[in-house]
Amino acid sequence: MAALLPVREQASGDGFFATRVDALVNWGRKNSLWPMPLGLSCCGIELMAMIGPKFDIARFGAEAARFSPRQCDLLVVAGTLTWKMAQAARTIYDQMPDPKWVIAMGVCSSSGGMYDSYAVVQGVDSILPVDVYVPGCPPRPDAVIDAILKLQQRIEREQPLKRVFALPEHVIEQGSGAWLRAPNSGVPKSASDLHPHDPRARRAIERREIERQGSGGGKV
Amino acid sequence: MSATAPPLSASAAVLGALEGVKCEVSMGRDGVATVELARELAHDALSRLRDRAGFEQCTLVTAVDHLIDNELGALAHAGARERYEVVWQLLCTTRVLGGRAERVRLRARVSESDARVMSCTDLWPGAAYAERECYDMFGIRFDGHAGLKRLLMPDEYEHHPLRKDFPHEGIEPDKLYRAWDAARRAAEPARDAGQERS
Numbered sequence: 174m175a176a177l178l179p180v181r182e183q184a185s186g187d188g189f190f191a192t193r194v195d196a197l198v199n200w201g202r203k204n205s206l207w208p209m210p211l212g213l214s215c216c217g218i219e220l221m222a223m224i225g226p227k228f229d230i231a232r233f234g235a236e237a238a239r240f241s242p243r244q245c246d247l248l249v250v251a252g253t254l255t256w257k258m259a260q261a262a263r264t265i266y267d268q269m270p271d272p273k274w275v276i277a278m279g280v281c282s283s284s285g286g287m288y289d290s291y292a293v294v295q296g297v298d299s300i301l302p303v304d305v306y307v308p309g310c311p312p313r314p315d316a317v318i319d320a321i322l323k324l325q326q327r328i329e330r331e332q333p334l335k336r337v338f339a340l341p342e343h344v345i346e347q348g349s350g351a352w353l354r355a356p357n358s359g360v361p362k363s364a365s366d367l368h369p370h371d372p373r374a375r376r377a378i379e380r381r382e383i384e385r386q387g388s389g390g391g392k393v
Numbered sequence: 394m395s396a397t398a399p400p401l402s403a404s405a406a407v408l409g410a411l412e413g414v415k416c417e418v419s420m421g422r423d424g425v426a427t428v429e430l431a432r433e434l435a436h437d438a439l440s441r442l443r444d445r446a447g448f449e450q451c452t453l454v455t456a457v458d459h460l461i462d463n464e465l466g467a468l469a470h471a472g473a474r475e476r477y478e479v480v481w482q483l484l485c486t487t488r489v490l491g492g493r494a495e496r497v498r499l500r501a502r503v504s505e506s507d508a509r510v511m512s513c514t515d516l517w518p519g520a521a522y523a524e525r526e527c528y529d530m531f532g533i534r535f536d537g538h539a540g541l542k543r544l545l546m547p548d549e550y551e552h553h554p555l556r557k558d559f560p561h562e563g564i565e566p567d568k569l570y571r572a573w574d575a576a577r578r579a580a581e582p583a584r585d586a587g588q589e590r591s
Contacts, residue, residue, distance in 0.1 A: 256474025257547050259570045263577075291554055292546075300570065 195334050198233045202246075202272065203328040204234040206321065209269060211262060216279040216311040220251045222388030223314035235321050242268040247324070247379070248316075253281040254294045264300050274328070276320050279311050286310060307310035402426075404490050407497050410446035413439050421441050422568040425482070425496045432479065432501040436511035439481060439499065443516050448497060451513060454523035456531040462556035475502040477533060479510050503533060530555035543569035 210220050223230055230236050239245050242265045242292060247317035255261055264273070277297050281308040285295035304327065305320040335341070403426035411418065414437065415455050416430035427548040430438055442448045457478040481499040488495045503510055512535035514521045524535040532553035535541055542548060547569055552559055 241558075256566055257568050259567075260573050263574065267577075289562055291552075291559070291561065291566045294567075299567070299575075 195332055198333045199329050199331055202333075203325040204333075206233075206235040206274070206324070207237045207245045207249040208235055208247045208249050209242050209265060210238050210240075211248060211250050211252075211265065213250070213254055213258065214281065216251035216281070219314055220249060220278065220317065222319050227324055228318065230312040230321065233318065233321055233325070236328060241268065242266075242302045245269050246273045247321075248273065248275045248301070249278050250275065250282040250297045250303075251278040251311075253288055254284070254297050256294055257292070257295050257301050262295075262297070263300050272331075274304045274331070275301050276324065277306045277319070278317055278320070279307065279309055279321045281310075283308065339376055397493060399544045403497070404446075404495060406446040406485075406488065406495075407442065408581045409550060410441045410444075411438055411446070414441065420514075421498060424491050424493075425498050427498045427500060429500045432440070432510045433505050435479070435481070435499060436516075439483070439513050440516055442497060442499075446485065446497075448495075449483045450484040450486065451520045452496075453458075453479060453482035454520050454527055455481065455590070456527050456533050456555075458531060458555065463568060468517055475504040477503045477505065477508055479503055479533060479590035481513065508532055509534040509536055511535070513542075529553070533558065539588055572589045 207225075210217065210224075212218075212220055222228055224236055224238055235247065242248075246269060248262075248266055250262065266273070275297075277283045281288060281293070282297045283292050283303075287310075289295075294300060305324050307316050307320045311318050333350060402420060407426050407428075408418065411428065414430065414434055416428050416434065416438065421427045428438065439451075446477055457480060459474065459476055461476060479501050480554050483497050483499075485497075497578070497586060499502045501510060508531070510533065512520075512524055514524065514535075515537060521538065521540070523545060524538055525541060527533055528538075529543040529545055530539055543550060546554065549569055552564055554563070
């Protein structure tokens with residue numbers, strides 16, 4: 174955890190940490206995700222395998238599955254959600270205390286999957302705010318572990334203090350992958366600082382091209 | 394697997410029990426005697442088969458929607474036959490026919506405008522669930538059923554999904570959920586405030 178920098182031991186005999194409140198809170202939250210397993214079909218079996226000793230999400234602090242939504246902060250919708258069950262799923266989500274996150278596990282909960290049917294919710298994002306989608310039918314436990322790791326990276330970038338004081342939060346662009354970059358990477362100063370695959374780098378290069386053509390007397 | 398050939402005709406027990414009942418008995422391709430009869434006679438025939446022919450289990454109550462038949466397939470029958478067909482299948486655990494426990498199937502046509510038959514829950518209480526499912530999926534009413542309500546779909550649901558004219562993606566599938574959600578939000582507006590993070 175880069176944000177928790179130990180102050181030099183020589184300076185203080187007993188040792189302490191200097192950090193930001195945001196970083197500390199996020200560190201605590203991301204390493205103690207308690208999943209609420211909403212096992213609705215075969216994905217539920219993979220979810221159980223993930224919690225069990227072979228895949229062992231205890232390594233990431235997310236093994237404490239509780240069957241009371243009051244004790245959970247991670248709703249894993251694992252399987253086919255029907256419209257009849259949607260009310261129960263929404264009630265469970267409402268009963269979970271803030272902050273809370275949602276993983277849509279498997280194609281059924283992500284998009285309805287193969288069930289293009291009158292009875293099935295075509296993607297749980299129509300009733301719940303989903304943070305991570307996991308493809309697969311059902312996804313392997315590794316894939317869901319990857320989702321949890323991605324969610325941890327996202328939680329690292331949240332700003333709980335700003336929410337406490339009702340300040341505007343830094344908006345993460347949809348699809349920009351910004352929440353996967355390091356927390357303190359900040360705003361890049363020039364296009365050369367960016368990773369070449371970053372869409373902003375490409376946009377900056379395009380802009381430079383247009384400017385160069387413009388200065389060369391060509392019509393833009 | 395038994396090497397016995399499938400029976401060519403209905404057993405004497407079935408024919409004897411149905412003596413005097415206006416019906417048409419044939420042999421299904423699967424070796425199950427099939428009795429076609431008017432829906433008014435179905436309950437009488439079922440009780441005769443139970444009491445006189447020893448069919449002590451009702452294994453199946455369901456329906457068939459012949460909408461496609463009427464429109465495209467059997468044009469000769471178009472309009473002449475009713476749209477739905479209720480199917481019962483009974484099992485006799487003590488008699489063997491063609492190497493298997495004997496079964497018999499009853500089929501009765503019911504019309505779209507008056508889709509109802511007599512319930513057989515007085516003969517086999519266990520048929521109650523099958524009749525509820527049949528009502529839920531096809532909208533066929535079973536007279537005499539003590540608690541005929543939907544089995545799978547929500548109670549307030551307005552359609553019967555296994556009817557052939559029902560689109561598989563549904564008609565406003567989220568209608569009941571949205572109504573519930575709106576009522577919930579109206580009751581507790583504070584709870585959702587600031588909850589929906591992108």
